[in-house]
Amino acid sequence: MVRCLNGLKWEDGMAKLVVLKRFDAYPTAKIAGAFYFCAGIVLGVILGLATLFSDDFKVGTLVFAVLAPFLYGGAGFVAILLMAWLYNLLAFHFGGITFELEDAAEQAPLVEEASEAPPQKAAAKPRKRKVPRS
Secondary structure: OEEEOOOOOOOOOOOEEEEEOOOOHHHHHHHHHHHHHHHHHHHHHHHHHHHHOOOOOOHHHHHHHHHHHHHHHHHHHHHHHHHHHHHHHHHHHHOOEEEEEOOHHHOOOOOOOOOOOOOOOOOOOOOOOOOOOO
16 A cells, blocks of 8 residues: 655656555565565475485485475565564554655656668569460
8 A cells, every 4th residue: 555645746747755554464475475485496406406416315305305495485474474564563653664656657768769660671573483385
């Protein structure tokens, strides 16, 4: 939820100061948990490959490599859920994070458009087919 600061006008072409009042904790935690789950997959693959190709093979390390995505995803979910709840509590008492938004339509395009169209090739003339005489 974003609100305008100090009643600033939302006119076209002007930067807007806004305050992030609160996070919806559960959806934020779900997304964070998914990111941490993906990080756990990467860690698990690296750890699993290192374990399989090492001379000192340990089953416990391989089990951790399999469980890493779930452990990381769960820990990330719980941590971000608590952080979002804490942010909401503190933002209610002290105010949220203030930042500035700018209208993207007013920004210059990233790629300049060509002033002239590139020259086009002339259309190829159709060839006449020779028909064998009988």
